Amino acid sequence: MKKEVEIFVYGAEQICASCVGMPSSIETYEWLDAAISRKYPNQPFTIRYIDIFNPPTAETHQMFANQVIEEDLFYPVVTIGEKIVGEGNPKLKDIYREMEKYGYKGVSPT
Numbered sequence: 001m002k003k004e005v006e007i008f009v010y011g012a013e014q015i016c017a018s019c020v021g022m023p024s025s026i027e028t029y030e031w032l033d034a035a036i037s038r039k040y041p042n043q044p045f046t047i048r049y050i051d052i053f054n055p056p057t058a059e060t061h062q063m064f065a066n067q068v069i070e071e072d073l074f075y076p077v078v079t080i081g082e083k084i085v086g087e088g089n090p091k092l093k094d095i096y097r098e099m100e101k102y103g104y105k106g107v108s109p110t
Contacts, residue, residue, distance in 0.1 A: 005104070008050055008064075008079045009078050010065060010075060010077045011049065013025070040099065040106060076088075
């Protein structure tokens with residue numbers, strides 16, 4: 001593995017207006033954590049939820065949270081590194097593809 005991946009899920013408690021009927025940002029975060037852990041067992045990664053209306057003090061998180069709000073991005077917005085890999089209803093295939101660029105090796109479902 002090249003580098004341990006940091007995944008950020010930017011979202012809000014309230015579901016975005018365009019995402020009615022979709023899981024909440026927190027539910028998506030929990031689902032992603034479980035799915036990625038099953039796909040890449042024993043391969044460390046970090047996944048963190050960031051509330052766009054109450055981001056941590058780190059400037060990068062505050063700036064990106066503002067970008068999500070100002071550009072009306074569909075949240076949750078999932079990032080790996082500087083790249084947006086999912087928005088609104090993120091696709092596991094897109095996230096897995098990006099992780100494999102970092103050297104992660106997925107296990108096949110049995």
